[in-house]
Amino acid sequence: MMRNLASHKKKSSTLGIYDFDKLFIEHLLDNCNAAGEQVLSAIEYHFRSVGSLKRAHLCFKIAKNLEINDKDSLLIAAAIESLHNASLIHDDIQDESVTRRNKPTLWLKLDQNQAMCVGDALISASFALIAQIESSKVHILIQKMNHRVLQSIKGQTADIQNKSIGSIENYMQIAFEKSVPLFLLSAELPCLYKNNFDHKFALKALKNFAISYQLFDDIQDQIVDKRKGDLNIVNLLSDNLCKQNKYSEQESTQLSIKKVHAEIEHLLFVSQFYLSFVDKILSIPILELIDYLKKDIKHKLYE
Structure with a gap:
């Protein structure tokens, strides 16, 4: 299922942003294989519209600017995108949102329990992607990723608890914890890979x-x-x-x-x-x- 990066390099010496857009879903699917066909089909449905890929593109561009090799640049950025989309799927369930990227949300198409499992599969895949990079810093990257994921969970939990009764101060703290971690991770992972640039x-x-x-x-x-x-x-x-x-x-x-x-x-x-x-x-x-x-x-x- 996953396209061979080595064969791609014969055509082009370096991967660009458009190559990433074509390849990252294949990497996600490849790392979710063990979850079964139903989960794979759900992931394919969710990614029929991929969104703006802001976090992944930021990560990929920084990685390439830092001269990280093609394979690892792709894996790190794909891990970021996998985490982000897991959060979207879980967020849609918790908010009971009915549309995402101009189509029915995954929980509405399937049900809440199945959609939750798909989000879990994407979280698992993100760590598997990082585990495949060729660096002695893998354990540091995984620790940082875990820390930022937990920050996001803290923010989402506070959002659910506060809802409309929150104060301005609470809102800003929740906004920070929900929105900031994955953007930070997009820069942190490539920098940690390159010896704490x-x-x-x-x-x-x-x-x-x-x-x-x-x-x-x-x-x-x-x-x-x-x-x-x-x-x-x-x-x-x-x-x-x-x-x-x-x-x-x-x-x-x-x-x-x-x-x-x-x-x-x-x-x-x-x-x-x-x-x-x-x-x-x-x-x-x-x-x-x-x-x-x-x-x-x-x-x-x-x-």
Whole structure:
């Protein structure tokens, strides 16, 4: 099932981002074989629309910039994408979301129990992928990955517990724990592979980017989250304004969206500031992410 990387190198001396997009699903499926055909079919269904691959692309680009070999660059980035999609599948179950990437969510197509097993298979596959890399640092990478996964679980658990009764302070902590870990891991794993390549300021930049990314999601999901009672920064701010009896619900929502947008711009500015201290090997892929988000905000909020 998995395409032979050695034969691919005969055609091209190095893998590019488009090669990654073609190959990573084959790697995921290959490492989920033991789970059986039903799980493999479910994974194929889930990945018929692959999403933007932001985290995986960031990881792959950094790995290639650090001159990590093709095979290991692909394995590390595929592990990141496997973890991310496991979190999406589990998140859809917990939030009872009915669509993902313009098609029915996996739990709706199958059922919650089967979808949970598919998410578990992807988590298992992510660690198997890392175990295959050719580096003496494998144990360090696995430890770091485990730490970031547990951080995400902590954030998701807090999100489920808080829902609409959360405070602004709680929200920011939850947003940090849910959104930041996998973005950080996308830079950390390649850097740890290359003997702890200095990435302190890059991680600071990614933290700010990841939170701004979550805030933008909240702007887009404001109506749905309000109906479901899910934690959302726009709705928290709007509710606080409504309690002051100065604004209507519509005015409060509009003012809150403007405030959140201003915070996003500030976070992205801080990210770019930190990146001014970072080697281009790391800074360019992160700057590309920031530019992508800015264009997405302009397109979806103002056009």
